[in-house]
Amino acid sequence: MAEDTERRPQVALFVTCLVDLFRPTVGFAAVRLLEAAGCDVTVPKAQTCCGQPAFNSGDRKNTQAIARQVIATFEPYDYVVAPSGSCGGMLSHHYPSLFADDPAWQPRAEAFAEKAHELVSFLTDVRGMTHVDAQFAETVTYHDSCAGLRELGIRDQPRRLLDSVEGLDRVELEDANVCCGFGGTFCVKYPDISNAMVERKTERIIESGAQTLLAGDLGCLMNMAGRLQREGRSVSVRHVAEVLSGLTDTPPIGEARE
Known part of the structure; x- marks a missing residue:
């Protein structure tokens, strides 16, 4: 019988601030679901906030600084998954616009955004x-x-x-x-x-x-x-x-x- 050598997707879990501080069980639940969907899951230690509070307050400079750190931390992985629609939306929809005038970071932000997903949407729409x-x-x-x-x-x-x-x-x-x-x-x-x-x-x-x-x-x-x-x-x-x-x-x- 031939060995199944299909590579498992490498998924990085973006835990979110609220899950980390108030409800860690949600993070553990996300890992269990992602593994059940056939993924290898990593929780990068260097992650912090997605930058949404600063972004919503009009603080573009600090949002960009946060986004650069997030993008660099999660670039090695196939997918970035967050158990939150708001954080998922920030990662996938708003990061590219932050660097519209920055030719060095714009391509990196767009590539990052394309692989960022909300948890349940990723499970159903990407992993089937x-x-x-x-x-x-x-x-x-x-x-x-x-x-x-x-x-x-x-x-x-x-x-x-x-x-x-x-x-x-x-x-x-x-x-x-x-x-x-x-x-x-x-x-x-x-x-x-x-x-x-x-x-x-x-x-x-x-x-x-x-x-x-x-x-x-x-x-x-x-x-x-x-x-x-x-x-x-x-x-x-x-x-x-x-x-x-x-x-x-x-x-x-x-x-x-x-």
């Missing part, structure tokens, strides 16, 4: 994953993050994989495509508007009857989880990668260990 080996016996609903949906076209991909999870009952969230009010620096600049938006979002979540809320961006999830807890709601909140990978032993977002 159609099902996962996981169990989760709860009713769940899914919120579409603004960046993932509008920048990257991520909508059906997580729903298809969720429907393959054994025991999971998925119900559609009314206004699933409406912003939760987080918006990165938006919630800091306009807290009253942000709070009104997340209040309407939690109303829709409760109306869905779901036991667990899922999404692909930790910023959105933390925003909605905080509001649900302040309202005294019993809805659990998790990153979609945790459910798809079967890593659901840790408490939901914002909840303490018993």
Whole structure:
């Protein structure tokens, strides 16, 4: 029998700041899913922020400095994958524009952007994953993050994989495509508007009857989880990668260990 010598894709995981600081389980879940998709995964130690906060604040100089460091760190790998639509969008859509007037870095930024992907989109659209080996016996609903949906076209991909999870009952969230009010620096600049938006979002979540809320961006999830807890709601909140990978032993977002 001939030996299969097909080279496995070399994937570098861009962990993201929020995952690193608040929810490392999402990183472990991403690694498990990527390995299940036939990839060799590395987590480069030199990575930091994608530069999105500086970019959204108009600080082009520091964003460029961050982007150069990220590009150089991840250049050796076939793909760069982030468990976040907003960070994935920053890497794949905005890096090239940062260096439009820099002939030395523009080609490198474009090459980097072409191999940068959001996690679930990479699993389905690039690696062709159609099902996962996981169990989760709860009713769940899914919120579409603004960046993932509008920048990257991520909508059906997580729903298809969720429907393959054994025991999971998925119900559609009314206004699933409406912003939760987080918006990165938006919630800091306009807290009253942000709070009104997340209040309407939690109303829709409760109306869905779901036991667990899922999404692909930790910023959105933390925003909605905080509001649900302040309202005294019993809805659990998790990153979609945790459910798809079967890593659901840790408490939901914002909840303490018993």
